[in-house]
Amino acid sequence: MSTVEIDRNKVGGQGNNPDLPVNGRTRPAITAAGLLQLAARIGGQVVVGLIVFLIAFPSLFVIYLSFSEKSFFTFPITAFSLKWYQNALSGQFLESIFASSILALTSAIMACVIGTMCAYALNRYRFWGSGLLTNFFLAPLALPQIVLAIGYLILITRLRSFTGVNLTGTLPGLLIAHVLVTTPWVIRTVSAVLLQTDRAIEDAAQSLGASPRRTFFAVTLPAISPGIVGGFVFAFIISFGNFELSLMVSQPSFEPLPIRIYHYLTEKSDPGVAAVSALVVVFVAMATWIIDRLIGLQKIL
Amino acid sequence: MAELQIENLSKYYGGSLAVDNLNLTVLSGELITFLGPSGCGKTTSLRLVGGFLRPNQGIIRIAGKIANDIPPYKRDIGMVFQNYALFPHLTVEQNVEFGLKMRKLPVAERKQRVADILKLVGLDQLAGRRPAQLSGGQQQRVALARALVINPQVLLLDEPLSNLDARLRVQLREDIKRLQREFRVTTILVTHDQDEALSMSDRIVVMNNGRVEQIATPRELYDHPATEFVARFMGAPNIWPGTRLPGQNKIRLDALDRTVTLPEREETPAGTEGEDSEKAVLVLVRSERLQISRPGPVTVPISTTDSSAMPENPAGQGSATAVAAPKTDASPTIGLIQIEGTIESFSFVGSSTRYRVKPVEGPPIVADCPNDNDQNFEVGEMVRVSWAIGDMRLIENKGA
Numbered sequence: 191m192s193t194v195e196i197d198r199n200k201v202g203g204q205g206n207n208p209d210l211p212v213n214g215r216t217r218p219a220i221t222a223a224g225l226l227q228l229a230a231r232i233g234g235q236v237v238v239g240l241i242v243f244l245i246a247f248p249s250l251f252v253i254y255l256s257f258s259e260k261s262f263f264t265f266p267i268t269a270f271s272l273k274w275y276q277n278a279l280s281g282q283f284l285e286s287i288f289a290s291s292i293l294a295l296t297s298a299i300m301a302c303v304i305g306t307m308c309a310y311a312l313n314r315y316r317f318w319g320s321g322l323l324t325n326f327f328l329a330p331l332a333l334p335q336i337v338l339a340i341g342y343l344i345l346i347t348r349l350r351s352f353t354g355v356n357l358t359g360t361l362p363g364l365l366i367a368h369v370l371v372t373t374p375w376v377i378r379t380v381s382a383v384l385l386q387t388d389r390a391i392e393d394a395a396q397s398l399g400a401s402p403r404r405t406f407f408a409v410t411l412p413a414i415s416p417g418i419v420g421g422f423v424f425a426f427i428i429s430f431g432n433f434e435l436s437l438m439v440s441q442p443s444f445e446p447l448p449i450r451i452y453h454y455l456t457e458k459s460d461p462g463v464a465a466v467s468a469l470v471v472v473f474v475a476m477a478t479w480i481i482d483r484l485i486g487l488q489k490i491l
Numbered sequence: 492m493a494e495l496q497i498e499n500l501s502k503y504y505g506g507s508l509a510v511d512n513l514n515l516t517v518l519s520g521e522l523i524t525f526l527g528p529s530g531c532g533k534t535t536s537l538r539l540v541g542g543f544l545r546p547n548q549g550i551i552r553i554a555g556k557i558a559n560d561i562p563p564y565k566r567d568i569g570m571v572f573q574n575y576a577l578f579p580h581l582t583v584e585q586n587v588e589f590g591l592k593m594r595k596l597p598v599a600e601r602k603q604r605v606a607d608i609l610k611l612v613g614l615d616q617l618a619g620r621r622p623a624q625l626s627g628g629q630q631q632r633v634a635l636a637r638a639l640v641i642n643p644q645v646l647l648l649d650e651p652l653s654n655l656d657a658r659l660r661v662q663l664r665e666d667i668k669r670l671q672r673e674f675r676v677t678t679i680l681v682t683h684d685q686d687e688a689l690s691m692s693d694r695i696v697v698m699n700n701g702r703v704e705q706i707a708t709p710r711e712l713y714d715h716p717a718t719e720f721v722a723r724f725m726g727a728p729n730i731w732p733g734t735r736l737p738g739q740n741k742i743r744l745d746a747l748d749r750t751v752t753l754p755e756r757e758e759t760p761a762g763t764e765g766e767d768s769e770k771a772v773l774v775l776v777r778s779e780r781l782q783i784s785r786p787g788p789v790t791v792p793i794s795t796t797d798s799s800a801m802p803e804n805p806a807g808q809g810s811a812t813a814v815a816a817p818k819t820d821a822s823p824t825i826g827l828i829q830i831e832g833t834i835e836s837f838s839f840v841g842s843s844t845r846y847r848v849k850p851v852e853g854p855p856i857v858a859d860c861p862n863d864n865d866q867n868f869e870v871g872e873m874v875r876v877s878w879a880i881g882d883m884r885l886i887e888n889k890g891a
Contacts, residue, residue: 390576393543394634396563397570398641399593405564408589412580 256464274465286450297368298425305376376421383417493554500549527698569638590641728857781858
C-alpha cells in the first residue's frame with residue numbers, strides 16, 4: 191500500500207514540476223500536461239484500488255486468520271492449518287450452520303410466496319393507499335434492524351399476555367421474524383422485474399383463451415421467475431446473516447449461526463470463529479454470483 | 492367471419508370521456524381502421540371490443556350475441572399488440588400453439604395447425620427460436636400467426652406496425668392485408684398513421700376526442716373529408732376559410748380574396764343549398780391537385796391585388812371565375828383558379844416536389860408537383876399556382 195502511495199507522489203511531483211526537461215531536446219515527447227494527465231490517471235486507479243481494498247480487507251483478513259494453527263489470533267500466522275475448519279464443521283457450529291440453513295430456506299420460501307403476491311398486487315392494481323403500502327413494505331430495508339427487533343419482541347410478549355399465544359423463544363416466532371425482514375427483498379426484486387414485463391403478454395394470454403388464473407401461472411409467473419429467484423437468494427442471505435431479530439427470539443436448542451458466533455465470542459476468541467466466518471463469506475459470495483448470473487444485480491438493486 | 496356491432500358505446504375515466512357514443516357495424520370479413528391521434532379513444536374502443544375494459548354504456552355484439560359480459564378469454568378474439576407481447580419463455584412454436592392448447596385441441600391437430608400457419612407467415616424455419624432471438628418484423632409475424640391460428644371471430648390489431656422501421660412497415664402492411672383476406676376475419680386495426688389506414692382498410696373510422704369524425708372508405712375519406720379535423724389529419728395543407736354566399740352556389744374565399752362559383756354537384760358536404768344567410772365554410776384543395784407554372788402570356792394574369800375585379804360568369808358552369816384553361820391542362824373544360832406568388836421554399840421527396848408558394852396576399856399555398864418533367868422552380872421565383880374549381884371541397888366551418 192505504502193509503496194503505491196510513494197509512486198503516486200513521485201509521478202505527481204514530476205507532473206507538477208515545470209522545471210523538468212519539458213523543453214529539453216533530448217525528450218521532446220514528454221510535456222508537463224501529459225505527465226499531469228498520467229499522474230491523474232494513476233492517482234485515480236490508486237484511489238479505486240484503495241476503496242476495493244478497504245471493502246474487501248476485513249473479509250480477506252478473517253479468511254487469512256482462519257488458516258492459523260494457534261488457538262489464539264496471531265498476525266502473521268505462524269503455520270498454515272485447516273484444523274479450525276474441522277472445528278467449524280463439527281459440533282455446535284455445524285448444528286448452527288444447519289439451523290441457519292433450515293431457517294433461511296424456510297423463511298426465503300415463505301418470503302417468496304408472500305413477496306410475489308404483494309409485488310403483483312402493488313404493481314398491477316391501483317387501490318386506495320397502494321402507494322403508501324409500497325413504502326410501508328419496503329420500510330424494513332431502511333429501518334435499523336435493532337428497531338424492528340425490539341418492536342417485534344414487544345409485540346410478541348404482548349401477544350402472549352393478551353391471547354396466551356406464545357411466540358417468544360419459539361421456532362414459529364423466529365420464522366415469522368425472519369419472514370418479516372426478508373419479504374421486502376422479494377417485493378423489491380419481483381417489482382423490478384414486473385415493471386420491465388410487458389403487461390400486454392397477460393392480455394395476449396387472455397385473448398388466446400387463458401383464464402386470469404391460468405394466465406398468471408402460464409405466463410406471468412414464468413416471466414417474473416428471475417425476480418423471484420433473485421429475491422429468494424437475497425432473502426436466504428439476509429435470513430442467514432440476521433443477528434438482531436434472531437437474538438431477541440431464538441432459543442438455545444435452535445441457535446442460528448450469527449447468534450452462535452456471538453455467544454462463542456463472548457467466551458473465547460480463537461480462529462474457530464474466523465473459519466466459520468470464512469465459510470459464510472465464501473457462501474455469500476457464491477450466492478451473489480448466482481444472482482448476478484441469473485438476472486444481473488444491476489437490474490434489481 | 493362474424494359481424495361486429497357496436498351500439499352507443501361510451502367509456503369514461505373519472506370525468507373525461509374516452510369514447511363518446513360510438514356506433515359502428517363491422518361487416519363480416521371487413522377490415523375497419525380506427526384512425527386518430529393519440530388519446531382520441533381508438534385504443535380504448537379496441538380494448539372495449541376485446542373485453543379488457545367494460546363500457547359505461549352501450550352494447551357490443553359479436554355475431555349477433557351481446558358480448559358485454561363475456562370476459563376476454565371467452566370472447567374468441569385474436570389480438571396483436573404494438574410491442575408484440577410474445578411470451579418470452581416460450582419458443583415461436585409454443586407461442587403460436589398457446590391458444591390451441593387453451594382450447595384443448597388434440598396434440599396432432601395442434602402441431603399441424605401451428606406448422607401450417609408458420610409456413611403461411613414464412614417463419615417455419617424459426618419455429619424453435621425464442622422471441623428474443625427474432626427481429627421486430629419476425630416477432631410481429633409470430634404474434635399475427637398466434638392470433639390467427641385460433642380462427643378468432645374478430646381480429647384486433649393495436650398499432651401493430653408502429654414499432655417497426657419504415658420499409659418493414661410497408662411490407663408487413665401487405666402481409667397483414669393478405670392474411671386478413673385469406674382468413675376472411677373481421678378485423679379492427681388501430682393506427683395513427685394515415686397511410687397505413689388508407690392502404691389497408693375497407694373503411695376507416697376517424698376519431699377525435701372520443702368522438703367519431705367520419706366513417707368512410709379510404710377514397711371517400713381522402714376526397715371528401717367531412718370535417719376540418721379529418722382534412723387536416725389526412726394531411727391536407729391547403730385549408731382556407733371562406734363564406735358561402737346566400738342563395739347562390741358561390742363561395743367567397745376570404746383568405747385569398749376571391750369569389751368562386753361552384754359547379755353544380757349532387758352532394759355538397761357542407762350545408763344545404765339555397766340557404767338565405769351567409770355561412771362560414773372551409774375550402775380545401777389537395778396539394779397534389781395544384782399546378783405550378785411560370786406566368787406566361789398565354790393566359791390573362793389576374794392580379795390578386797385586383798381581386799374585386801374578379802369576373803363572375805353566371806352563365807358558364809365551369810369557366811365561371813377564372814380565365815380559360817391553358818392548352819396544357821388535362822381538363823380544359825373545368826374552370827381554373829389562378830394565383831400568383833413567389834416560391835417560398837421547396838422540398839424534394841422523390842416522386843414529387845413540395846413547393847410552398849407565398850401569394851401576394853393570403854396564406855402560403857402548398858403544392859405537390861410530380862417530378863415527371865424537368866420543370867423545377869427556385870426559391871424566390873414568381874410563379875402561378877392554378878387548380879380546377881372542381882377540385883375544391885367545402886367543409887362546414889365549426890369554429891366560425
